[in-house]
Amino acid sequence: AQSVTQPDIHITVSEGASLELRCNYSYGATPYLFWYVQSPGQGLQLLLKYFSGDTLVQGIKGFEAEFKRSQSSFNLRKPSVHWSDAAEYFCAVGGGNAGNMLTFGGGTRLMVKP
């Protein structure tokens, strides 16, 4: 069975500081990995994805994530956080299952201090 753990439920960072959100997954084969962002009252927007190749992937809004197979991790990073980045972030894993199903982590809520 596939699963995703996001160890940090809440994170608060100061504007301009760097950010790392953690994601650990369990998957029996090569995973497809995703990060989504959800602003309050909104749907989910794709930030970035990893399928294969370069383990450092770039996404929208200045985010990047690094796939580390040995650690079963796919952590999200941003060098300098903006107040508009305050939102909830979800990591998801999927892959070769017949239904293209994604399993999501519990989410990390990011707050940004001025």
Next chain:
Amino acid sequence: DAGITQSPRHKVTETGTPVTLRCHQTENHRYMYWYRQDPGHGLRLIHYSYGVKDTDKGEVSDGYSVSRSKTEDFLLTLESATSSQTSVYFCAITRTLTEWGYTFGSGTRLTVV
């Protein structure tokens, strides 16, 4: 943006009544999904569809049924709503994961009183 709409956006219903939520897409994607979002649980899969009249259960399917009679519409029915089904429901679509992952609808906030 991909064409995916959910209706209604908000609904309050009484315990024991049937409720149907609709997801409509204009992208002709094969796969459609219903998730529920609850604090601390992220998104959990209720049911999904891999084609017209082809559906299967997800992680939290008890108390829910689905139907897909046309490519563009995926209906989620709560046969007899309970307070534990108060949640935000999201529909998602994809052609294949390797394209853009899922595209999500804006969600339906359902309150069962």
